[in-house]
Amino acid sequence: xxxxxxxxxxxxxxxxxxxxxxxxxxxxxxxxxxxxxxxxxxxxxxxxxxxxxxxxxxxxxxxxxxxxxxxxxxxxxxxxxxxxxxxxxxxxxxxxxxxxxxxxxxxxxxxxxxxxxxxxxxxxxxxxxxxxxxxxxxxxxxxxxxxxxxxxxxxxxxxxxxxxxxxxxxxxxxxxxxxxxxxxxxxxxxxxxxxxxxxxxxxxxxxxxxxx
Amino acid sequence: xxxxxxxxxxxxxxxxxxxxxxxxxxxxxxxxxxxxxxxxxxxxxxxxxxxxxxxxxxxxxxxxxxxxxxxxxxxxxxxxxxxxxxxxxxxxxxxxxxxxxxxxxxxxxxxxxxxxxxxxxxxxxxxxxxxxxxxxxxxxxxxxxxxxxxxxxxxxxxxxxxxxxxxxxxxxxxxxxxxxxxxxxxxxxxxxxxxxxxxxxxxxxxxxxxxxxxxxxxxxxxxxxxxxxxxxxxxxxxxxxxxxxxxxxxxxxxxxxxxxxxxxxxxxxxxxxxxxxxxxxxxxxxxxxxxxxxxxxxxxxxxxxxxxxxxxxxxxxxxxxxxxxxxxxxxxxxxxxxxxxxxxxxxx
Numbered sequence: 328x329x330x331x332x333x334x335x336x337x338x339x340x341x342x343x344x345x346x347x348x349x350x351x352x353x354x355x356x357x358x359x360x361x362x363x364x365x366x367x368x369x370x371x372x373x374x375x376x377x378x379x380x381x382x383x384x385x386x387x388x389x390x391x392x393x394x395x396x397x398x399x400x401x402x403x404x405x406x407x408x409x410x411x412x413x414x415x416x417x418x419x420x421x422x423x424x425x426x427x428x429x430x431x432x433x434x435x436x437x438x439x440x441x442x443x444x445x446x447x448x449x450x451x452x453x454x455x456x457x458x459x460x461x462x463x464x465x466x467x468x469x470x471x472x473x474x475x476x477x478x479x480x481x482x483x484x485x486x487x488x489x490x491x492x493x494x495x496x497x498x499x500x501x502x503x504x505x506x507x508x509x510x511x512x513x514x515x516x517x518x519x520x521x522x523x524x525x526x527x528x529x530x531x532x533x534x535x536x537x538x539x
Numbered sequence: 540x541x542x543x544x545x546x547x548x549x550x551x552x553x554x555x556x557x558x559x560x561x562x563x564x565x566x567x568x569x570x571x572x573x574x575x576x577x578x579x580x581x582x583x584x585x586x587x588x589x590x591x592x593x594x595x596x597x598x599x600x601x602x603x604x605x606x607x608x609x610x611x612x613x614x615x616x617x618x619x620x621x622x623x624x625x626x627x628x629x630x631x632x633x634x635x636x637x638x639x640x641x642x643x644x645x646x647x648x649x650x651x652x653x654x655x656x657x658x659x660x661x662x663x664x665x666x667x668x669x670x671x672x673x674x675x676x677x678x679x680x681x682x683x684x685x686x687x688x689x690x691x692x693x694x695x696x697x698x699x700x701x702x703x704x705x706x707x708x709x710x711x712x713x714x715x716x717x718x719x720x721x722x723x724x725x726x727x728x729x730x731x732x733x734x735x736x737x738x739x740x741x742x743x744x745x746x747x748x749x750x751x752x753x754x755x756x757x758x759x760x761x762x763x764x765x766x767x768x769x770x771x772x773x774x775x776x777x778x779x780x781x782x783x784x785x786x787x788x789x790x791x792x793x794x795x796x797x798x799x800x801x802x803x804x805x806x807x808x809x810x811x812x813x814x815x816x817x818x819x820x821x822x823x824x825x826x827x828x829x830x831x832x833x834x835x836x837x838x839x840x841x842x843x844x845x846x847x848x849x850x851x852x853x854x855x856x857x858x859x860x861x862x863x864x865x866x867x868x869x870x871x872x873x874x875x876x877x878x879x880x881x882x883x884x885x886x887x
Binding site: 395510533 | 571572575581584677678761
């Protein structure tokens with residue numbers, strides 16, 4: 328097991344670069360309040376360096392104080408790497424804004440040589456009090472995100488693991504396992520997931536489906 | 540002591556109780572920022588999850604990485620589903636000649652025998668032939684009514700007294716061919732303890748580690764509060780029957796809902812009685828609170844098999860907080876569990 332590959336987490340998050348539901352662009356006026364919600368997401372080829380930059384950024388007081396959650400997932404495929412910042416459910420246009428936080432985020436983006444297309448990058452995310460609306464479903468297998476699903480588009484998806492096929496039904500923001508050939512059937516018994524942070528795990532197939 | 544002095548002292552003690560753990564968190568909290576990392580991984584036939592708080596993302600990631608690597612290492616020693624494991628090697632050879640094993644495996648099996656004796660043989664690592672028959676740990680669990688004749692024939696190989704240990708040469712031998720070790724009933728608890736030790740050795744003191752429902756909590760959450768651990772409703776896993784608040788302790792649970800098959804309307808699950816070879820019928824779930832996970836996973840199974848009436852007369856019950864749901868869904872718990880701020884929920 329490579330150290331970089333092992334880290335994965337269930338978490339609240341905005342999507343892989345695309346932040347469809349957030350139409351409002353805004354800037355941050357000064358430093359954030361302690362009770363602000365935020366999500367700072369980076370798709371990068373250098374997660375250790377990116378994490379250290381985000382940590383320094385957080386410890387400088389730019390994101391308020393208190394507990395912050397950190398998650399990290401490898402992503403399969405060629406993905407546009409970039410930095411996305413959402414504050415109090417508003418997508419922040421840190422590229423053009425002149426406030427202190429935006430200037431620092433631009434510097435981090437530059438240090439990480441973003442944006443750029445990255446083969447099999449790592450998605451890291453630092454967040455706090457993030458919103459509970461579900462924007463995406465992520466399917467993770469053996470530690471890698473293998474599929475991103477819009478929960479509002481009804482469809483049926485088939486995934487295959489060591490124990491056979493798992494059929495995922497997605498409809499009107501809900502997702503549940505319709506059928507699974509695994510021995511435990513815990514994934515099927517989990518029922519429907521519809522809130523951010525909900526997840527379904529199929530242990531025999533090593534499939535993990537979470538809502539963000 | 541005057542009443543007023545007593546009150547002052549009581550308040551002071553109470554303040555100390557709350558302030559000490561909270562200040563220990565704050566001391567770690569660089570510039571008021573604390574990071575929470577949560578990682579899960581499929582290991583030992585179940586899902587392991589660790590959530591930890593730390594002031595450094597990198598230090599926390601490294602600590603979690605080494606903790607998971609430790610669990611992987613223990614799986615490689617103890618799994619009887621991996622041909623390359625040390626236990627598999629023992630199973631293939633110990634009936635024919637003494638097999639020299641690592642100190643770690645030798646001591647683990649020695650402790651297993653100790654638990655077998657302590658718990659009247661209701662914990663027994665020689666249940667391998669039975670677990671193979673029921674198949675709940677494999678890709679092919681039983682699909683038809685169990686055959687009592689087959690089970691009775693397998694019971695002749697199930698007895699921890701068939702294991703012979705040589706403490707001088709660190710060898711294991713079986714006194715009978717057909718004996719097959721299955722450390723599944725103890726290895727996960729051992730792995731949880733070792734992973735917890737490792738996290739602490741890396742400076743990570745505030746964490747929760749969950750191995751398939753058996754949990755060890757250390758330190759506190761980021762806000763200084765104790766960890767909140769839920770006890771599932773065994774007939775509706777999305778609902779909780781209760782929560783407890785805990786720190787520096789293991790909460791081990793055995794439930795008939797984890798792995799089971801309903802065959803002709805009857806539930807057959809993976810916690811069986813080594814004496815008769817059949818799933819224990821008296822309990823739906825059994826949780827115990829104890830200082831180490833290794834004995835915790837053994838004891839929760841023992842309580843599960845024994846059923847609440849015998850648990851009530853268990854000699855150490857005053858020292859072991861328990862929470863048991865019997866086969867009818869009725870809840871029982873020891874009074875001492877209320878020390879953990881037990882909260883019960885309506886489940887209708």
